[in-house]
Amino acid sequence: MVKRLADMPEVEASHLRRIECPTYEDTPALPGKPLAERRVALISTAGLHRRGDRPFRPGDGSYRVIPAQTPASDLVMSHISVNFDRTGFQQDHNVVFPIDRLRELVAEGVVGSMAAVHYSFMGAFPPDAAEPHARHLAGLLKQDAVDAALLVPV
Amino acid sequence: MGALGHFLERQGIPTTSISLVREHTEIVRPPRALWVTFELGRPLGIPDDPDFQRRVLRATGELLERTDGPLIADYPEEVGEEADFTGWACPINLAPQATDTLAAEIDRLATWHDQAVAKTGRTTTGVSGLDMPAAGQLLSRALAGDLPPAQALKEAVDDLRAYYLEAASAFPDPGTARKRKAWLWGDTLFGRALLDLQPRLAGSDDPQHRILANLTLIPATERHRLAKSQP
Numbered sequence: 001m002v003k004r005l006a007d008m009p010e011v012e013a014s015h016l017r018r019i020e021c022p023t024y025e026d027t028p029a030l031p032g033k034p035l036a037e038r039r040v041a042l043i044s045t046a047g048l049h050r051r052g053d054r055p056f057r058p059g060d061g062s063y064r065v066i067p068a069q070t071p072a073s074d075l076v077m078s079h080i081s082v083n084f085d086r087t088g089f090q091q092d093h094n095v096v097f098p099i100d101r102l103r104e105l106v107a108e109g110v111v112g113s114m115a116a117v118h119y120s121f122m123g124a125f126p127p128d129a130a131e132p133h134a135r136h137l138a139g140l141l142k143q144d145a146v147d148a149a150l151l152v153p154v
Numbered sequence: 155m156g157a158l159g160h161f162l163e164r165q166g167i168p169t170t171s172i173s174l175v176r177e178h179t180e181i182v183r184p185p186r187a188l189w190v191t192f193e194l195g196r197p198l199g200i201p202d203d204p205d206f207q208r209r210v211l212r213a214t215g216e217l218l219e220r221t222d223g224p225l226i227a228d229y230p231e232e233v234g235e236e237a238d239f240t241g242w243a244c245p246i247n248l249a250p251q252a253t254d255t256l257a258a259e260i261d262r263l264a265t266w267h268d269q270a271v272a273k274t275g276r277t278t279t280g281v282s283g284l285d286m287p288a289a290g291q292l293l294s295r296a297l298a299g300d301l302p303p304a305q306a307l308k309e310a311v312d313d314l315r316a317y318y319l320e321a322a323s324a325f326p327d328p329g330t331a332r333k334r335k336a337w338l339w340g341d342t343l344f345g346r347a348l349l350d351l352q353p354r355l356a357g358s359d360d361p362q363h364r365i366l367a368n369l370t371l372i373p374a375t376e377r378h379r380l381a382k383s384q385p
Contacts, residue, residue: 076281130158
């Protein structure tokens with residue numbers, strides 16, 4: 001179980017402490033409809049994509065598209081980092097990319113609907129490299145009438 | 155991850171996120187984050203536990219109703235250590251032998267990898283476009299001094315790592331994920347090969363090789379093995 005960095009094994013904690021985090025002016029949290037009326041997209045930073053899509057490379061701030069109907073057997077991960085567990089994803093993609101859980105929450109009426117297309121970045125991106133892609137992605141999400149993005153790290 | 159929250163919300167898309175490292179999220183300050191105490195690589199907590207995963211996802215989504223961000227909510231459930239009821243001792247003797255080769259080891263695992271695929275219906279190999287014997291050959295050539303481009307090597311190594319760990323998950327007595335990773339790094343010719351390759355890459359004139367050597371080949375938790383492997 002991972003808690004604060006101070007509670008983690010030192011070798012892992014020191015790796016995480018060395019990661020430089022960007023800082024931003026606070027971004028106001030936008031108001032919106034109740035969750036049961038929202039259309040939700042998953043945005044992963046696990047470096048996921050369909051087998052055969054371009055793998056991620058160091059410094060890559062772009063995203064890959066994962067259509068909602070993508071079979072789990074087509075999903076692979078090309079994140080450049082080796083410092084996180086991949087056996088969970090190997091066992092069950094939903095522990096990283098909870099597409100089936102989102103589908104169930106829609107069926108239960110907890111979430112309004114799910115986007116037609118979901119996306120993955122590769123989280124070791126330099127923020128400046130990802131920002132133009134994220135801006136473009138926001139336009140795509142609006143075209144799909146998405147009004148909530150669930151950001152899932154790895 | 156937190157940066158994307160800023161980027162998308164500023165473009166008019168409301169966001170909510172899972173945070174695995176609270177200290178990072180406290181610096182980046184995305185609009186909404188649910189902090190979880192799960193292992194890195196498992197943001198939804200527990201594989202093959204749909205109820206648990208659904209609770210985490212729902213709690214993440216419910217933060218959307220709040221506009222008092224930047225906010226970090228603490229998720230109350232924790233995941234304990236994976237229970238280990240097995241006497242895992244590499245029951246099919248995959249430990250390297252003096253006469254063994256990487257190619258033979260890869261070949262011997264194929265039947266277990268087939269079992270794993272039959273069980274889960276999928277494999278996460280297939281990033282490099284190489285089959286496993288070819289990925290092993292690429293690694294062997296690199297060890298012999300013929301270093302391929304860093305990206306090709308990285309993709310082949312990641313595929314092999316997935317292949318080994320998926321295969322091990324189908325062993326008759328598979329143990330915990332932690333034990334299977336210790337097996338990969340401590341008891342296989344593949345793990346040995348990566349440790350032997352690291353100094354060669356680190357000494358390359360190609361900066362991409364050096365990035366691979368120093369950051370993206372050996373996990374931080376396994377780098378202590380490097381010193382032992384140096385001649």
